[in-house]
Amino acid sequence: MTGNSLDRWFESPALRRLAAALVVINGFFPALWVLLTSLKSEAELVQQPISYLPQNPSLANYARAFADQPLLSYLGNSFIVAGLATLGSLLVATGAAYAIARLNLRHRQLVLTAIVASSMFPLVTLLVPIFETMRVLGLLNTYTALVLPYVVLNLPVCTLVLVSFFQSIPRDLENAALIDGCTRIGALVKVVLPLAAPGLFTAGILAFVNAWDEFLLALSLNASAGMRTVPVGITLYQGEFAFPWPIISAALVVAIVPVAVLIALFQERVVGGLTQGGLKG
Structure with missing residues (x-):
């Protein structure tokens, strides 16, 4: 052929x-x-x-899913942790990405390589130092114990996505804002971020989904019953000698719905963001 x-x-x-x-x-x-x-x-x-x-x-299995375990509490904890982690990730990644894309940094390529390399470490290798750090700081069984590691773990992907978008925005727009009296931060907030909205949505949804689905840290750092997130809570439906698959499946469907709704609402922005970032980065 x-x-x-x-x-x-x-x-x-x-x-x-x-x-x-x-x-x-x-x-x-x-x-x-x-x-x-x-x-x-x-x-x-x-x-x-x-x-x-x-x-x-x-729908009896759905009723059992809420009755057998405090599923609403797990959902609330997951929303709080994933929401705060997303906001923190976007805040820090925006500053890092803007500095890489716009400032004349020395060894810029080396910085980008280090960001990519930092995302390749298996999470299990980081578990012990993260646990010890949270224990020493007295943060175990708190939302902060999960939010801080999630922000750090989400930074590589969020930063790389936003760097592509910031690079695609013409510098002349920022220069015009600076001439009109804007500070560098003012130009970022008033000019760059509105134009980079698809990238912010893309990075935010990726950060939210990663935090929502994460299991290992949630299991290890928040062991108290009142602080469990959805992935950890679903494992508790299993008995010593029984696996109630229909009830577990109902809990899984409930856990999938928020993410599915989020992606459905912002599907066009996410797809457009990934495509635009990939073409212009």
Whole structure:
């Protein structure tokens, strides 16, 4: 097969549809399976042959999910932690990204390389020093114990996303604002940030989802019952000898809904932000 033939084959509409279908199935089938499981009874779940669709759909598992564990409390804790972590990540990453993109920093490329390298450390290798730091500071079993590490862990991806956007904004706009009497911070707030809104939305949603889904630190740093987040709380539905999959699935659906709604509301901004940042960065 010649090179031109390969190019035509890869660009064929049928292949594109197949690739899109595979991506959709891979992304949505697990979530759909969890949703269908949450509507089944435990007896229906283990019957043979397997019934893919619930024969008698019921919301009883959702009622059990809220009754068996304080799921509302877990959701509230997750919202507070993820929200504060997102705000902190955007605040720090905005300053770092603006300095890298606009100021004449020495060894700028080395700084970007260090940012990328810092995101490659497995979280488990950082667990002990983070735990000891929070213990010494007396922050265990507080929101701060999770917010501070999440801000640090989110900084690489947020900074890289925002650097691309800041670089795509013409300097002439800032220079005009500086001539009109704006300070550097004023130009950032009044000119750069409004134009970089898609990047801010993209970085914010990535930071929120990372904080919402994180399990290891949430399990280790906040062990008290009143401070548990959703990922940790869902593990408590498991019994010593039983796994109530329908109830766990209902809790998982409840945990997925806020993130799904957030992404649905800002889908265009996120996709546009990733595309624009990738093209102009």
